[in-house]
Each structure stands twice: as C-alpha cells, then as structure tokens.
Amino acid sequence: MTDSDKDQAQSFPANGIRPAGEKLPYLVELWDLRRAGIEKVLARASSAQMARAIFVAAQSEHLGRRIVLKRGKEIIAESG
Secondary structure, eight states, X not given: OOHHHHHHOOOOOTTXXXXXXXXXXXXXXXXXXXXXXXXXXXXXXXXXXXXXXHHHHHHHHSTTSOEEEEETTEEEEEEO
C-alpha cells in the first residue's frame, strides 16, 4: 500500500464518531425500494477515486437498487 493509498483509506471507530477535522465529502447512498428517500449511507470517502470504486461495488451488491454518489448536494453519479 502506497502512502497515497493510506491517505485515501478511511477507518471508522466503533462508536461511529469521526475525529475533528476529518473530511469525507463524498457519500454513497442506498435508496429505499420506493425511491422515496435514503435507506442508508453505505460509505463516505475522502477522494473521488475512492468514492467511485465504492459506488461501482455498491451497484454490484445491490442490483437494480438506486445508488447515488454525491459530493455535498451535487449528484455525481446514480444508478438503478
């Protein structure tokens, strides 16, 4: 693993609270079956490259479901 990979990799403490100042601007969301709202946030990421990889993996795991990749309020990609 390169230093760049280590910088992009994120781990979360068991209590789910991120350290102050940690920035994870990208979100990958799984929407409910009716597409009425977010069922859960599947992941947060610090880089576009990492977020895109998570998004692609989520599409494979949740076939046919709406998956949304966002940065803030901007939708970068969506499927389903």
